[in-house]
Amino acid sequence: MLVPSVETPKKIPAFFNPRGKLVREVSIVCYKAYAKLIGKSELTFADSMAGVGARGLRIAAEIEDFSKVFLNDTNAAALSFAKKSCTINGLQGKCFFSVKEACTFLLSREQNAGERFDVVDVDPFGTPAPFIDCAIRATRHRGLISLSATDSAVLCGVHPDVAIMKYQGRSLRTDYCHEIGIRLLFGALAFSAMKLEIGIEPLFSHHDQHYFRVYSKVKVGNKYARETYSQIGYVLHCFKCGARGIVQFKNTSKEGYESADLACIRCGNKSVSLGGPCWAGKIQSAEFASTCAMFSELTVFSPEPDIPLYYDLDYLSQKLKIRTPPIGKVLEELCASGFKAGRTRLNPKAVRTDAPLEHLEKIVARLAR
Ligand SMILES: C[S@@+](CC[C@H](N)C(=O)[O-])C[C@H]1O[C@@H](n2cnc3c(N)ncnc32)[C@H](O)[C@@H]1O
Numbered sequence: 001m002l003v004p005s006v007e008t009p010k011k012i013p014a015f016f017n018p019r020g021k022l023v024r025e026v027s028i029v030c031y032k033a034y035a036k037l038i039g040k041s042e043l044t045f046a047d048s049m050a051g052v053g054a055r056g057l058r059i060a061a062e063i064e065d066f067s068k069v070f071l072n073d074t075n076a077a078a079l080s081f082a083k084k085s086c087t088i089n090g091l092q093g094k095c096f097f098s099v100k101e102a103c104t105f106l107l108s109r110e111q112n113a114g115e116r117f118d119v120v121d122v123d124p125f126g127t128p129a130p131f132i133d134c135a136i137r138a139t140r141h142r143g144l145i146s147l148s149a150t151d152s153a154v155l156c157g158v159h160p161d162v163a164i165m166k167y168q169g170r171s172l173r174t175d176y177c178h179e180i181g182i183r184l185l186f187g188a189l190a191f192s193a194m195k196l197e198i199g200i201e202p203l204f205s206h207h208d209q210h211y212f213r214v215y216s217k218v219k220v221g222n223k224y225a226r227e228t229y230s231q232i233g234y235v236l237h238c239f240k241c242g243a244r245g246i247v248q249f250k251n252t253s254k255e256g257y258e259s260a261d262l263a264c265i266r267c268g269n270k271s272v273s274l275g276g277p278c279w280a281g282k283i284q285s286a287e288f289a290s291t292c293a294m295f296s297e298l299t300v301f302s303p304e305p306d307i308p309l310y311y312d313l314d315y316l317s318q319k320l321k322i323r324t325p326p327i328g329k330v331l332e333e334l335c336a337s338g339f340k341a342g343r344t345r346l347n348p349k350a351v352r353t354d355a356p357l358e359h360l361e362k363i364v365a366r367l368a369r
């Protein structure tokens with residue numbers, strides 16, 4: 001693999017981030033799992049922002065089920081590295097290169113050949129928002145879209161207004177802000193898809209350093225758009241006591257929320273904050289994650305319960321003015337007291353549990369002694 005000789009990522013002459021290794025490795029495993037589950041060979045992959053080809057070339061070299069990998073970038077210098085690496089690795093028959101704006105590239109295949117890609121990846125600097133519509137239009141029924149976002153401050157609640165502009169939903173600066181970021185990304189995908197009578201099915205998501213990555217199946221048809229709509233909702237957060245909840249549109253009345261719904265059920269605070277609208281359903285497919293685990297021992301693929309809005313134990317302990325207890329012990333106690341509990345790939349110091357917050361607080365306080 002040929003890469004520009006720079007220590008830290010530079011955009012000129014070409015972008016290559018060696019620190020993105022884990023994120024790239026996770027993506028290769030996800031594409032392997034997708035190919036296995038879809039049970040098809042001769043798959044096509046659109047690397048719409050290929051850079052020096054670090055992702056696209058690995059797919060061509062390592063995943064047999066992908067017979068055509070299209071590498072595109074506006075940066076011709078970056079692509080010339082990719083082309084040389086392609087030749088060095090003997091991948092010429094499988095890889096196709098173009099220097100186009102990502103949306104022009106993504107839509108050209110449909111225009112020219114009436115075909116869509118099986119997998120579309122969008123890996124920009126910053127937000128993927130401007131490319132989401134094109135990515136959906138370019139993906140076939142039951143195809144896969146993967147998106148990267150590195151605008152952490154927007155997704156994590158530092159700039160909630162920008163989150164509305166980019167993702168149509170408000171972010172919230174909470175201890176589980178990375179989950180809201182992931183939900184906003186799936187939400188933005190869902191909003192773009194529904195306009196086109198297309199639905200989405202989130203398969204996997206993770207977060208590493210400043211990267212957010214989401215993987216979603218695309219399903220063409222109004223039936224799927226309606227199913228998608230039922231999974232959109234709001235996150236409700238009380239900044240006074242830390243209580244949190246998620247509500248899907250399908251579970252609200254026709255009139256939407258009564259203002260009484262927005263009071264905190266725990267402490268009575270009348271100004272609970274709203275995050276979203278965003279994806280309020282599952283943010284992983286357990287089948288997809290376990291298929292990934294067959295290809296990789298990375299802990300990011302460990303099973304995780306489908307319980308929304310995790311609790312960060314460091315944050316909770318700081319609030320209670322105690323030392324953070326060991327996470328394993330907290331999980332043991334939660335399970336022993338009859339609740340579901342597990343870790344999350346979005347934060348190594350956090351737990352997902354259906355236990356009420358006061359119960360979790362009691363356990364954390366007891367274990368910290
Ligand atoms: C984060 S890098 C991609 C890294 C690459 N996917 C990898 O795994 O190494 C972002 C790339 O997007 C390209 N880019 C930015 N805006 C673009 C656009 N509108 N259309 C096509 N490429 C674009 C940049 O030239 C840059 O190479």
Ligand SMILES: [Zn+2]
Binds near residue numbers: 240267269
């Ligand atoms: Zn409260």
